[in-house]
Amino acid sequence: MREVAQEAGISHGALQHYFASRGAMLSFAMDFASEQTSQRVGLGLQELGDRPHPRDVLRLMLAETLPLHADARATSRMSAAYVLEALHDEDVHARARGGLLQGRALVEQLIRRAIAAVPGRIR
Template sequence: MDLRGVQHLSLREIAREAGISHGQLQHYFASRQALLTFAVDFAAEQTTQRIRRSLEQLGDPPHPRDVLRLTLMEMLPLHADARATSRMNAAYVLEALHDEEALARTHDAMTRDALRWRG
């Protein structure tokens, strides 16, 4: 894969790395930005689910200190899923530095889902 960073990757390169055709990838994602947005949103959803499962084990109502601790611990790259999420978020932030649409969605994708623990 291209080592110059996510902002230089094309859908064609991503498809090749995934072992699928460019057309197959384009069937689901019209652009690299759409793919990256999906990945960040999916990662946020997975993080939210992990936090929610952990919070359910704390009792009702959980102490705010415990809620904060669980949330912050999940945001640290302490396990494979959190490391992957951290990398995707960093890639998205870098993308947002050069793309107004990505910038507009950054706050939404990174905070809304991760902090909505009681839904």
């Protein structure tokens, strides 16, 4: 946290006023990154039109998880730090697990929709 405070140009105490721990700071950063990613996906969905094919939605979402641009690279680095923190912090571990399970469920749902939308598929 001292390094973050130094980089931000504030005292360690001032940083602790906002974040009680490294885990709290990482959780905030991950929440912020998730919001930014959701906004980018939302804009991408608007570009896909009113009724995008589930395959296109899946492609868009998965592309946003790859470090293909500056925001996604920053999110990727934060995610790595978050996962490392989760190894030692039960609260961070629970949050990380919940987020991963939610993401997995969404991807599974999109894959099922994409398969169901294949023309001529026997149901």
